[in-house]
Amino acid sequence: xxxxxxxxxxxxxxxxxxxxxxxxxxxxxxxxxxxxxxxxxxxxxxxxxxxxxxxxxxxxxxxxxxxxxxxxxxxxxxxxx
Numbered sequence: 001x002x003x004x005x006x007x008x009x010x011x012x013x014x015x016x017x018x019x020x021x022x023x024x025x026x027x028x029x030x031x032x033x034x035x036x037x038x039x040x041x042x043x044x045x046x047x048x049x050x051x052x053x054x055x056x057x058x059x060x061x062x063x064x065x066x067x068x069x070x071x072x073x074x075x076x077x078x079x080x081x
Contacts, residue, residue: 013055017062022076024064026052032066034076045078 013026022042023035032047032055048068056065062076073081 012051012053015055015057015064017057017076018059022057022062024055024057024076026055026066026068030068032064032074032078034064043077045074047072047074 011025012028014023016023021037023037024032025035026032026047028051030046030048030051031044032052033044034042036042047066048070050069052066052068054067056067057063058065063081064074064076066072066074075081
């Protein structure tokens with residue numbers, strides 16, 4: 001239950017990577033956050049200028065697909081692929 005309290009109220013999407021070592025979430029404002037499985041912040045970056053409605057991890061690599069006004073591909077540190 002403690003983990004649930006840490007999740008922001010503006011959450012739009014949430015997804016684990018392939019081995020569940022990283023969790024990503026998106027907010028209404030378009031920011032994407034990446035956390036370790038024990039909720040330590042890895043990185044936070046702007047995924048879309050408007051909003052990110054859906055997130056999905058690559059099935060093998062740590063690559064995030066973010067769907068908002070546009071579709072973006074990022075690594076876990078927010079670098080565009």
